[in-house]
Amino acid sequence: MENITASELAGFGVGTLLFCATIAAPKIDALISASQRSSLGMCKRCGDLKMIACSKCKGVGLIKDGPLSFSLGDESFQSLGGRQAKVGSISCTRCQAKGHMCCPDCSKSP
Numbered sequence: 697m698e699n700i701t702a703s704e705l706a707g708f709g710v711g712t713l714l715f716c717a718t719i720a721a722p723k724i725d726a727l728i729s730a731s732q733r734s735s736l737g738m739c740k741r742c743g744d745l746k747m748i749a750c751s752k753c754k755g756v757g758l759i760k761d762g763p764l765s766f767s768l769g770d771e772s773f774q775s776l777g778g779r780q781a782k783v784g785s786i787s788c789t790r791c792q793a794k795g796h797m798c799c800p801d802c803s804k805s806p
C-alpha cells in the first residue's frame with residue numbers, strides 16, 4: 697500500500713464523493729431523457745408517476761387570489777369569511793388543490 701500516495705488517496709476520495717453526489721442529486725431525473733423513458737416503457741410526460749404538476753398553480757395547490765378567481769361560485773368559501781380573506785390564496789380548481797393531476801398521456805393509453 698506504500699505505493700499509493702496521499703494525493704492519490706485524496707483524489708480517490710473526492711472522486712467517490714462526486715460520484716455519490718451525482719447519484720443522490722435530485723436532478724437525476726433530468727438525466728433520463730424522454731427517449732430513454734420511452735425505451736424503458738415509461739411515460740414521457742410524467743416518468744410513470746401517472747401524474748403531472750398542475751400548470752395552473754404550479755404544483756402548489758393554491759392560487760393567489762385574483763379578481764377572476766372569485767367568480768367561480770364557491771359560495772361555501774365566501775360564507776367562511778371569504779370576503780375578508782379576499783387577499784390570500786384559494787384552492788386551485790383545476791387540480792382540486794392537490795397540486796397535481798392525472799397525466800393526460802397515461803390516462804388516454806391503457
Ligand SMILES: [Zn+2]
Binds near residue numbers: 752755756792796
Ligand atoms: Zn392546480
Ligand SMILES: [Zn+2]
Binds near residue numbers: 740741746747803
Ligand atoms: Zn404519464
